[in-house]
Amino acid sequence: MICSTRKVAIIGTGFVGASAGYSIVNQNIVDELVLIDVNRERAYGEVMDLQHCVDFTTSRTKVRLGSYEDCKNMDIIIVTAGGPPKPGQTRLDTLEISAKIAKSIVHEVMKTGFSGIFLVASNPVDIITYLIWKESGLPRNQVLGTGTSLDSSRLKSILSEHIDVDPRSIQGYTMGEHGDSQFVAWSHLTIGGKPFMQILEEHKEKYSGIDLDEITDQVRKAGFEILNRKGTTYYGIGNAIAYITRSIFNDDYKIIAVSTVLDGEYGMKDVCMGVPAIITRSGVKEVVELRLTEDEMEKFRHSEQILKEHMAIIGL
Incomplete structure (x- = not known):
């Protein structure tokens, strides 16, 4: 998928789609950004607003209103359309409505002859990513969440408050479902290259107040803490979308915890889950298989079970 112009379409211009568009424009990641939504007036309003950013950015991104016909020539299609969870719901509770929306989107897109990369943000993202992969018929490397x-x-971010270092100096991942069954791979978390578990062992008194289960719970619940206060989350995921998009176009070979179709990695098949993977111009170049502890693998398998039970509800 080699081209001289970087073209992206965002399908769904709610808070997440608009925030992703804003991050992409401000970071000058693409040459052309197309916004698509069933509510064309809303989408056109976002187009106008983003166009008015151009005088304050370092280079011009052409932003325009589009339709499914425009998808044929896109390099990346970002899918954000779906049913956001209401207070008291989990991401999995939105599955059936989000699945219907995703199916309609992928069918319309593939009719155009699209052969690029799908980047999925619609929740529950792991199942919707798998569904879009199955319905599109594209190679698994070209569909990621x-x-x-x-x-x-x-x-x-949360851990940096306890350790007093820049979050970017912390290397580590949460894995599994983007939801309640996710887990932290503590055995592979490092700070400045030093294993975090070793730091805790060497400084027991200094870090005696750190509760790993509590931090995991804070991470797991962070989205709903935001939702309960302001209605939904969009800045963080908008920037995550932009970050992955830039890594694809730049052929970065950056390792990012994305949702990708597993085909034997970690002993799992026919499921999408969050795992560290090498991201290149072709999408997912390779899944990075960490040597997890027995406890971490148990949590990983539990996450797989939860996702597959819900996949069965929509016939996957």
Whole structure:
């Protein structure tokens, strides 16, 4: 998928789609950004608003209103359309409505002859990513979801408050479902290259107040803490979408915790879950298989079970 112009379409211009568009425009990631939504007036309003950013950015991104016909020539299609959870619901509670929306989107897109990359943010993202992969017929490397990329960022942010270092100096991942069954791979978390578990062992008194289960719970619940206060989350995921998009176009070979189709990795098949993966111009170049502890693998398998039970509800 080699081209001289970087073209992206965002399908769904609610808070998440608009925030992703804003991040993409401000970071000058693409040459052309097309917004598509069943509510064309809303989408056109977002187009106008984003167009008015151009004088304050370092280079011009052409932003325009589009339709499914425009998808044929896109390099990446970002899917954010779906049913957001209401207070008291989990991401999985939105599955049936989000699945119907995703099916209609992918059928319309593939009719155009699209052969690029799907980047999925619609929740429940792991199942919707798998559904779009199945319905599109594209190779598995060309369909990926935002997965636990945002959860991993939340982990670093929360942990930095305890360790007093820049979150970007923390390397580690949450894995599994982007939802309640996610887990932190503590055995592979490092700070400045030093294993975090070793730091805790060497400084027991200094870090005696750190509760790993409590931090995991904070990460898991962070999205709903935001939802309960302001109605939904969009800045973090918008930036995550932009980050992954830039890594694809730049052929970065950056390792990001995305949702990708597993085909034997970690002993799992026919499921999408958040795992560290190498991201290139072709999408997912390779899944990075960490040597997890027995306890972590048990949590991983539990996450797989939860997802497959819900996949069965919509016939996957």
